[in-house]
Amino acid sequence: MLRRAFLAGTLALALPGAVGAATLTLRTEPGIVPYGGTVTFAGVLAPAQPGVPVAVYVQAGSTWQLVTQGATQPDGSYRLAALARYAARAYAVAQLDAATQVASPQAVLGMRPRLEARVRGGRAVGERLVLTGSLLPAGAGRLMLKLGKETSRVRPGARGNFRLVLPATLPGRVRWSLFLAPKTGYAAVRVARSFLVSGSNLALGSSGSAVRGLEARLDDLHYVLRGVDSYYGYDTYEAVLAFQKVHGMRRTGRVGADLWRRLVRADVPRAFSPSGTHIEVSKTKQVMFEVVRGKVASVVHVSTGATGNTPVGSWRVYRLGPGGSLNHMYYSIYFLRGFAIHGYHSVPPWPASHGCVRTPLWFAPGFYARWGKIGTRILVYP
Structure with a gap:
């Protein structure tokens, strides 16, 4: 009894x-x-x-x-x-x-402790996902959460309850598990689940949590943005263009399922010349890398000479043109005769300049401040 x-x-x-x-x-x-x-x-x-x-x-x-x-x-x-x-x-x-x-x-x-958990909330990129559950007794050991490749400790309250916000920054299947490193007398317990996060179609003018997730991922991969602000402005459009160029995709500036899949698998691009600190321009890809100690620090969408006349080779900055000019070249860094890297009001996804390397206007002042020094090395690749 x-x-x-x-x-x-x-x-x-x-x-x-x-x-x-x-x-x-x-x-x-x-x-x-x-x-x-x-x-x-x-x-x-x-x-x-x-x-x-x-x-x-x-x-x-x-x-x-x-x-x-x-x-x-x-x-x-x-x-x-x-x-x-x-x-x-x-x-x-x-x-x-x-x-x-x-x-x-x-x-x-x-x-054997009782461990229960479930995920609630949206299933789209950027939406709020909450993991709730309980461990009874609460003091049975150290409770850990493994989410993807990351492991962190979960601290239940006195009654054993816990609540965590999970990131939904990228689409795909997200696997998570809770496991207990038990104290003496208790058995190990584990709960493992997965959930599917979907990616929205996004374009210039979009806004919201999905855009923030997109921008955060682009920022992680070193594609240049003005900020992670949840608004798909021209900076986001140009960062998406740069990503599409690097990965050989159609240069639309829009985000769909294929681009989301590429974002999940992507790494920070590798420098063409993996040593030293310099600027690299790829005429084929129509992108520019800021390279610091052999690593790509930033990637930006550019447009080179329409006739293919942007000179290939290793150059040094020999003249500077701060501010604007009569030719609407802003914050110019000259590396050979009249060829320069400069801001311009129009930077299409294809080669369109007279031979210079055009960058977005908003990007030019910061770039000039970082690299506008006589002798800076400029590497232009075919």
């Missing part, structure tokens, strides 16, 4: 030793009980005596709690049930007479 749960009244009680020749055994069934399940404390009193009161105590910190009690059968055996709320050490005491007790050796009650 079920007597009581582990939250019974606390009893401060020292472990008594065996008296005389009587012995008492104790075991738990099952050896590992699920949280909130029923555990049976069983054993045998020898020599056998029927009707001997038996009480079972479970350790709770520095004290012992009475959790169940009953009496022996004619063969000296007993089976007493209780609800399991935590892993603990336990012992049983048989009251042979008013003055005589016999205690069992301690037994360990193992427990």
Whole structure:
């Protein structure tokens, strides 16, 4: 018969030793009980005596709690049930007479914690996803979350509940798992699931959380933006163009399923010359790299000479033209005769200049501040 749960009244009680020749055994069934399940404390009193009161105590910190009690059968055996709320050490005491007790050796009650979790919220890039759940008992060990390649600790509250916001920054199937590094007496438990995040079609003028997710990913890959601001302005359009150029895609400046898939798999582009600090221009791809110590620091969409006349080779900046000019060339960095890298009001996805390297106007002042120095190395590739 079920007597009581582990939250019974606390009893401060020292472990008594065996008296005389009587012995008492104790075991738990099952050896590992699920949280909130029923555990049976069983054993045998020898020599056998029927009707001997038996009480079972479970350790709770520095004290012992009475959790169940009953009496022996004619063969000296007993089976007493209780609800399991935590892993603990336990012992049983048989009251042979008013003055005589016999205690069992301690037994360990193992427990399998209850771990539950689910994801709620939208399933599109940039939307809010919330992982909620509970671990009972809350102190069963260290709870960890693995999301993709990242692992972090989850800290349940006193009642075992937890709530986390998950990023939905890229489309595709996102796999997550919660696992417990258990304390002594507890079994390891794990919950693993996945959810599918979809990517929206986006274009110039779009706004919202999906645009923010797009911009954040482009920024991670070092494509130049004015900022991650949730608005698909010209800077976002030009960053998408640069990405499409690098990956050999159609130069539309729009985002669809194919571009989202490429974003998921993409890495920061590699420099053509993987050493030193310099500028690289690719006439084929129509992009420019800022390279710092052999690594691409930024990628920007550019337009070179319409006739293919932008000179290929290794050059050095020899003249500077800050601000604007009569030819509408802004913040010019000259590397050979009249050929320069400069801001311009029109930077189409194809070669369109008289031979210079056009960059977006908003990009030019910052670029000039970083690289407008005599002697800066400029590498122009076919």
